[in-house]
Structures are given as C-alpha cells and as structure tokens.
Amino acid sequence: MIKTVPPAMLFILGALLIPLLKGKLKQAYLLVIPALAFLDILQLETGTAWVYHFLGYELVFCQVDRLSLVVGYIFTIIGFLALLYSLHVQEDGQHVAAFLYAGSSLGVVFAGDYFTLFAFWEVMAVSSVFLVWYQKEKRSLDAGFRYLIMHIIGGCSLLAGIIIYVVETGSIAVTHLGTGPADIFILIGFGLNAAFIPIHTWLPDAYPEGTVTGSVFMSVYTTKTGVYVLARCFAGMPLVAYMGGIMTVYGVLFALLQNDARRLLSYHIVSQVGYMVAGVGIGTELAINGGIAHVFNHILYKALLFMSMGSVLYMTGKRKLTEMGGLAKHMPVTALACVIASLSIAGAPGFNGYVSKGMIIGSAAEQHMPVLELMMVLAAVGTFLSFVKLSYFTFFAPNEEMKAKESPINMQLAMLLTAFLCIFIGVYPEALFRVLPFHPVLYHPYTPSHVIGTVQLFLLAGLAFMIAKDMLAPHQGTILDFDYFYRMGGRGIVWACVVPLSAFRSKLQTSSSRATDIITRIGRNPIMLLEIPAAYTYLRITQGLRYLGGYSSGETYNENLYRRPIGLGVLVAIIILFALALIYFIF
C-alpha cells in the first residue's frame, strides 16, 4: 500500500514544478495535483502521522480526525474546480501562488501543533496576497498591502498567544482553549482570519481587487481556515456565537449598499462566515455540524458566485452594478450559475445553503438564544434581498447597450460542475451528513414547517423588494467601513512621521552634528581648549587698547597665529597616557 503524505506537501512541492511545464501538459498537471490530494485525504487514517521532533517539541503535520477530514475534502474539491476555472491563465506565478495558498491552508487544517499551524498560517497570508497583486493595478497593489499589514498584525497576535501558551503549559498541541490571556491573543489572531467585526475590513477591501481567478481561491481558504481553527479551539464560547450573529447582520447590511459586484459578494462572506462562527460558538453537536456543513456549502456557492462575477468581469471588463444589466441573453451559463449560487446562499429549499443554515438557526433556538436566532433569520432575509438585487441588476435589468460573449469553456465547465454540487447537496444532504464531525446527524431539513417557513420568508422579502426596488438601486460612491479609522490612523502615523518627528530629527541632527564638529576640532588640537579663552581675552584687550589708542582694526586675520607645533599635541597625549598608566598600576 502506498503511504499517504500530508496533503499540504502535494500542493507546496507541486507548485515548484509548474514553471517547468508548458501547454496541455501543464493544464493536466494543474488538475492532477488537487485530484491526487483528494485521493490522499481519502486514504488518511484517523490519528497522528508525520511527527517530527524539533527543539524538544513534537511537530505534527498530519493530525487526522473527522473535523479535519471534512474540511480537507472540500478544500481539495474546490481546489480542483477553481484550477479548472483558471486553466486559461498563462501566468505561472498565479498558479504557483494558488498552489501555495491551497497547500498552506491544508497545512493549517491538518496541523497538530501550534508551531506548524502558525508557519502554514503565515504562508497562507503571504501567498494569497499575490493573487491580489497579479491584477497589476494600483488599487490592487494598495489593497494588497493593506491586506498584508492586517494579516501580519493578526499573525503577530497569534504568535504572541502561542508563545504565552507554550510558556504557561509547556505543550504545543492544538487543543480546546479558554479565556486566559494567551487564549485571547490566539482568538484575535484566528478572529482576524474569520473576519470578526471590526477586524474584517481586509476582506471587502482586498477580495474585489484580486484577479478574476485569484478571488475565487481567496473566497475559499482564508476565512474557512479561520472557522476551522475556531471550531477546534473555541467551540462553545458564547462570545464567539454572538460575534457570529453580529457578523451575519452587519455583512448583509453593508452588502446592500455596495455597487461593485465582487465587493457585495465579499460582504456576504462576512455575513455567511457569521453563521459558521455562530454555529461553532453555540457549540452543541448539531451546531458544530451545522457550522462545518455551512463551511462546506458556502465554499461551493461562494466560489460559484465569484466565478460567475469573475466571468462577467473577464468578458465585459465591468465590475459595477450601475454599469451592468441585460447579460442573461449574452451569458446564459454565467447567469444560470449566478442564479443557482444566489438561491444556494439565500438558503432556498433544494439548494445546499438551506440545509446547513437551517441546522445553525435550529441549534440557536435549541440552546435558547432568541436574539441570535432572530439575527440569523434577519440576515437570511437580507441575503435573499441582496442576491435578488445582484442577479437582477447584473443579468435581468434592461440594458440594450450591453454586448458580451460567454466565457471560455473551462470557466463554464467549472461553473456548471460547482452548480451541480450545490444542487446535489441540496437535494441529497445525506451525502454531506455522512462526513460531518459528529455522526450520525439527527437533523431533517425538509420538514413542512421548515420548507413553508422559508418560502414565506422569501416570498414576502421578494414583495418588499418589488415595493422598495428604487431604494435598493445601486449608486456610485465609496462606502466607508471601519477601515476609515484604520486608514485615517495610518495617515495620522505617516503625518506624525513626516511633520513633527521629521522636524525633531532634523533639529537633533543639527545639534548633534554641531556637537560632533566641536569635539572633532577639540580632538584635533586639545591644547586649543586652554588657548581659546586666553587668545580671546588677549584679542579683546588688544582690540580695546588699539581702539583707545586710535588705531584702525584693518589688520587681517593670520591663521598661523594660533598654530602650535605638532609636538605639543604629542606631548599632551604622552602625559595623558602616562597618567592613565599610573592610575592603572596604582589601583
């Protein structure tokens, strides 16, 4: 039997070969690696493997249980689909970045200790930023830097937490955490990747600026690894549950204001990740199953949404809802993909989002958390509204000027396959239930009250959309978020450096160079120190006497007047050295 390898290694080592291959061979290779990784995960056995001793600690590269397996499955499945979607991309750098990104995310998922987790965590941040930078526009470059700064801050918090944890406990194994100081630092580090409010701003900032294909990868890995580690370390924490609730509503509310299609989708990631975080925070078996099921489903429909909006951007160059409309005629496959993904994310019966969202909302009620339940129901209504808006203004709103062709065949195929999976899990949730962390899953999604309730919710939200369509119409403009404070804070720091600090520096430089100057002069001729006052007094006196005597001061300056033979300096040096030697011998 072939020995399994850590799935992360397949991607990370696999990335090295990409630049060496060309044409069809490269395309085949790009698809074979995720397929191999998937088969590899299927073969993994529960327990720990690939353990290394390092500085007295045990590094575990392959910690396998039901939780890591299910996330591993979906990470490789979507890796395959996203690579299929990006087969036409010629730049090797993009593929390498995507491979490293997917690989390091799998590394985090299967890491059994905090050191390994942290290392992969940082690779994830650094590799993913290239998927933004490859867009090669100034705004992507800027957004990429902001993304990186926030992730480095998050990484530092995580590292600080890990160090405190290791010092306190002496162990580096990834386990459930509580509310100690170390745990809080780690929670902030994890929470930044899971887009906790108000440290979520990197997400709607960078994701819309990524490349067409890069944003598909980004929509999948970073936030979901965040949810995964929260499920592993902070399950059952009410603070996390309510943070999830806030994220659901906050994301939806801001999504409703957006004009950039991919920024709208990004705010929905915040909102949907909120459901997962809430599920993890509630912490019951049903809730965690629901949260992880939502990770699985969300990855499918959100990647599909990014694929479809990416396809529109790729074929039309348009990214704003105010510039789009009437695309359903020209891009039927993309439109179909968008509608299926929209129904999935909204949670319409028959689509995958319906199943997992119901599990989380149901578990909030079960745990007697009425506020959380209502927040999530409200967010579900908002999600439906928002996607009616997106689909309508992109594909169905009248726009005769819009002309476009359907996207390349690989993009269409990827969209259709992903759409199929969204529907498949929607109509046959058992397939997903079988791989969830807690087995068996005692949940029945298709009960009459669930189905009718959801249909009522959506029909009435649809009616509200028809009544207030004008209020929801997209508008030009920048929507401020918490990033306003960060950007203004950043500008404040730059101002403080450029104006007061720089003035202080130049003042300091002037005075210190003056001091150096004096010291150099004195060092050159120490006797001068005694001579200067003497000469000065002599000069003043003679000048005064000359003035009194009626002489003019027309006498020119003679530089040799103050010079002494070099022997004098040597003499002084010898005297000082002698004195030093004397002091040394005596004491």
Next chain:
Amino acid sequence: MKKTLKMIFYSFLVLCIPAGFFIEHEHAVFFWHKIPSIDVVFGFLGAMLLIGGAWLLARLVRREEDFYD
C-alpha cells in the same frame, strides 16, 4: 412572459399564507414558533427594516468615488 411570472409570484404569495396554518413547528421553543405563518411577518418586516436601515446607513457612510485618493 413578465406578466405570467408576476402572476405566478402573486399566486404563490397569496397561497403561502394559509398554508402556514395547516402545519405546526416541530420544535417550538420561543412563543413566535407557535404563531402560524409568522415567517410572513418576519419576511416582510425584516426586509423593510433592512431596506430602511441600509438607506439610512447610506446617508451616513456613502462618500464620493475617489474619497480615499
């Protein structure tokens, strides 16, 4: 076509309300789970609340396109 779709939408809308009276919530926990067709109210009020909220929020946070430049 557009008219037919609208007719279908409205007929579903009208039919879904009485449908809620024939079924019961399996795991009623809070009092609103016991009210028949409560999701009709949640759907409409929730949507209106969000649309109004978003409209107000836009007044507060929407700036010109090149605000940060």
